[in-house]
Structures are given as structure tokens and as C-alpha cells.
Amino acid sequence: MIVAFNVGFLQVSLVDILDIALVSFLLFQVYSLMRGSVAVRIFIGFLSLYLIYLVVRAAEMELLSAILGQFMGVGVIAAIILFQQEIRKFLLLLGKTTSFNRDNGFLANLPWKKKQLAGDVDITALIEAAKSLGGTNIGALVVLSKGSELRFYAESGDRIDALVSKRLLIAIFNKTSPLHDGAVIIHKGRIIAARCVLPVTEKDVPAQFGLRHRAAIGMSEATDTIILIVSEETGQISVARNGTIYHNLSNQEIRAKIREYLMEETKKKDKKTEKATDEEVVK
Template sequence: MIFGFNIGFLEVSFVDVLDIALVSFLLFQVYSLMRGSVAVRIFVGFLSLYLIYLVVRAAEMELLSAILGQFMGVGVIAAIILFQQEIRKFLLLLGKTTSFNSENGFLSNLPWKKRKRGDEFNITPLIEASKSLGGTNTGALIVLSKGSELKFYAESGDSIDAIVSKRLLISIFNKTSPLHDGAVIIHKGRITAARCVLPVTEKDVPAQFGLRHKAAIGMSEATDTIILIVSEETGQLSVARNGTIFHNLSNQEIRSKINEYLSEDTKEKSKDSKNESSPQEVVQ
């Protein structure tokens, strides 16, 4: 036993302590991903069932052990089915933080890894369109992606492939337009699709937010995107990013958030200090 000690009749080694610490850390990360969602209750129920199975098996209750054992035998498959959204979020988080994918990783200095300035685009038409839509209380949902083309979500709507312009966005979200119901996806300065269906978050959100805001939060949880929301009820502008929604923003604040997203590195950024005039930040 390496670097071990005894607790009564138990022999505990350094590897055992490390094993327990890693499992605790993993469980904490799983809880963080599921916190506030229905998946927490499912996880607690699944864990309770497993504990009951252990007690029943220890008590040598053969019939009940056999019945519960059938559930435990397909436990991994059941967990994948029940927690597919959480597993997706975990893998997405892992992929975003790995050094191979990071712009600050050890591969980022290679010539072909340099970020192309051509990926940037003028967001002024987007800001002006959102201002006009908010002024007329016209609801809108706009997804901006700097990396993935989001083909899965784009295929749920109608393909457009057009340069971003104020008039085009206003026309799309006009209440009489057949394309207004759904989201617009923008990638590398072009509108790739409209009337797209976005995933809705399972977390509890304030009552002031409707389905459009829930879809924006869900999309920001599932993908590395920033989503601009124009409320149809109040005309207020909001931005969703990484499961967090910033509510009631000014045009300048919208511009700042989008520019920060488009130009940010994958390293962790310190958040701006809050002041009395800052927008409400709703953390989900």
C-alpha cells in the first residue's frame, strides 16, 4: 500500500483517496449540468432505485432482487436515453475546453489555425433591424454562429443563403411573412436559413419569459452560439449565451455582446462588473 493509512479495519491508500475525489468531482459536474432541470428528479429516482436494489440484494430477497436486477441490467442504456440532453451538454463542454479545439491551445499558433479576419462581418444591419423590430413590438429570434454552420437546425427551416441586411431581417420577421415563425440562423455574415426550430430549455425560467426566450436559452445551452431575442410583448432586446440570458439591453449593449462573442478567445473571460444601470442578468 502506497502512502496508505488505516481507518479501523479499512486500509486506505493514496489511490483510493484520489479515486474518491475524482468521482466526487464528476458527480458535482453532472449535478451542475442537470441543476434546475427535470433531469435532477430523474437522476434522484434512478439513484434511489439503485440503492433499494443494493439493500434488497444484501437482504437476500431473491424475487425482488431478480426483478430490480432486470432494470439494473439495462441501466447504462436507460441512462443514455433518459439523460441524452445532459450527455450532449457535457460532451459539448468537453469539446469547447479541450486544447485541440481551443484558439489558445498549443495548436493555435500553426499558420492554418490562425483565425481568418474574413469570418467577421458588419453587425450594424443586425443592430438596426433589431431596433426597428423592437420599436414595433415585432418578435424575432436570431442565432449567430461563428464556428459551426448549424446544419441540423438550419435544415429544420427554409434555406435562404443571403447577405445580412436590415430590410431582409425586417421582412422575414414581419407578422404577415410566412417565415416569421421560428429563428433565423446567421453564419459568417450570411443568413443561412429562416423559420428554424430551436431546442427549448428544460430549466425553470422566470414567468416573464415566453417560448421565444426559452428556445434561445436552450439553443445557447446546446451550441456555441449567441442568440438575439426581440420580445413581441414589450419590444425589449435580450441576448442568450451559454445558458445565461441578459435581459432588456440597449442597442450599444447588444453590439458589445455580439462583438465580444465574435472576437473572444476560448479562454475564460472575467465578467464585467455590475453597476446600477447594467441590464438584468438572469443566470439559469
């Protein structure tokens, strides 16, 4: 063990510094994941109780240590029960960023894994449908995914597998339609499913946002998607992305947000190609 420096009678090594840095980073990521939700208060209370337990045990208070020790013995199980939603989000986040992700990792570049361009989505039909629905105060919730079909969420609704069109979207979200209650999922220019159930965010959101907006924010937190929301009360159109909602957007702003999301993967590939070309020129 390589000793970096001494703090009193303690010997601090480089491994200890790395250990502290990794734990600090992990706690920060956990806090960022739960920030703004009720779970962060539970997490702080749980952490405070653990710190009290360490102090009590160091002070050799046997009775209190025994009581808190029994509680800490089942702490992992209690944490899983209390933070099951946050643990699920954390695992989904890891699944999105890992290089083994079939949609974003190196497997996507294999010859037999070439994907259709995400830009094939008919954005005009989508915006026109949202505009028509908003004009008649009919609510709508549309999820656009460039990476996967979101089978977990698609299976909660009814499979459709049809091309995106203005008339079809209006028919789905019509108040008399049996498919209007829920979200539509769009992937590669096709409507995969309708009447889908989305996860609801636990963050504190403004009072004017209802369950439809909360579901859109929750879906954008859990998946790499962009969600279009049409308010039933006001007819205004909003977009949710990465846990942030952009409220009351114009048609041009909606088009720009969707196009920016859909073309992100293409831009990344173009940058990789340019970098490879520059390296060949240098050689």
C-alpha cells in the same frame, strides 16, 4: 498498490482517493448540467434507488435484491432513454472544450485553417433591425456563431448565405414572410440560414418568457453562441449566452454583449502572443 491510510479494516490507497475524487467531480458536473430541469429529480430518484439496491444487497435480502437487480440490469438502457437530452448536451460540451475541436483547438491555428475575424459581423445593422422589429412588435430570434456554421441546426431551416443587412433581417422576420417562424443563424458576417429549429431548454424560466426565449436559452446551453431575442409581446430585446438570459437591454448594452462575445477569441490569441513575447524576453 501504495496504501495511504487505513479506515478500520479497509486499506485506502492513493488510487482509491483519486477514484472517489473523479467520481465526485463527474457527479457534480452531471448535476450542474441538469440543475433547474425536471431531469435532476429523475436523476436523484434513480441514484436513490441504486443506493437502496446496494443496501439491500449488503443486507442479503434475497427477494428484494433479485427484484431490484433485474431493474438495475437494464439501468444503463433506461438511463440513456431518460437522459438522452442531457447526454447529448454533455457530449456537445465535451466537443466544445476538447483540444481536437476544429474551431477552438490547435487545428484552428494551422496555416490553412486561419479563420476570418468574427468581428466582421455588422453589429449596427443587426441592432437597427432588432430595434425596428421591436418597435412594431414583431418577434425575432438571431443566432450569432463565431466558431462554426452550426450545420446541424442550419439544415433544419432554409439556406440563404447572404450578407447581414437591416432590410434583409426585417424582411425575413416580417409576419407575412414564409421564413419568419424560426431562427436566423449568422456566421462570419453572413446569414447562413433562416427558419431554423433550435433546442428548447428544460430549465424553469420566468412566466413572461415564451417559447422564443426558451429556445434561445436552450441554444446557448448547447452551443458556444450568443442569441438575440426580440419579444413579440413587448418589443423588448434580450440576449442569451451560456444558459443565461439578459432581459430588456439598451442598444449600447446589446452592442457590448455581442462585441464581448465576438472578440473573446481575439483576446485569447493576444494573451498567448504576449506570453510568448515575455518568455522570449526572459530568455
